[in-house]
Amino acid sequence: MGGLLLALAVAGCTTQPAADRTRPTTFNDTDTAWIQLMIPMDERARLLTDLAPGRAGRPALADWAAESGRGLEDELGKLRELLKLSGIPDTRPHEGHNMPGMVTLDTIGQAKATTGERFDRLLARSLRAHLVQVRALCTSERTSGSSQRARDLAAEIEKNAAERITRLAGTG
Secondary structure, rough: OHHHHHHOOOOOOOOHHHHHHOOOOOOOOHHHHHHHHHHHHHHHHHHHHHHHHHHEEOOOHHHHHHHHHHHHHHHHHHHHHHHHHHHOOOOOOOOOOOOOOOOOOOHHHHHHHHOOHHHHHHHHHHHHHHHHHHHHHHHHHHOOOHHHHHHHHHHHHHHHHHHHHHHHOOOO
16 A cells, blocks of 8 residues: 555656666665655755745744754755665656645745745645655655665654644644
C-alpha cells in the first residue's frame, strides 16, 4: 500500500530508466523516488516560508514560517546527502511538476503579490497541504523503502511535519 501511495504521487513524472542507474543495492526505487520527490517539494515550500517575514499579518505565523523554513533547510541538506549516497544523479525528474501538496509557482506568485490576512490564509493553506502530503510520502517510504537510512530520515521528517501541523494550528 505504501509503495502504491508513493507511485500515485509521482504518476506522470518521468524517472531515470533502471538500466542507467548506478546505486548501492541498499536503495530501492521507493527510496530514490521518495528522495527525488521530497527535494523539490521542500524547495518549493521553502520559497513560501521565505516570504513570510515581510508579508505575514500575524507575528505568530511569521515566526512559525521562519522556524519551518529552518527545518526545511535542514531536511534539504539531509535529503541531498542521501541522494548523493544513493548514487542517483540529481537530474530533477519532478522539475516543473505540480504534485499533491507541492507549493506551485502560481502560489508563490500570488504570495509575492499579497500581504496581511490574505497572505496568512495562502501560507497556512499551502503549507498545511504540503505537510499533510509529506507525512503520507514519509509513511510510504518507511513501509516500502529498503534503505534504513532513508527510512530513518522519513520517520524524522514525518514526526517534524506532524509537529509543524500542530504548531500551525496554534498560530491563530
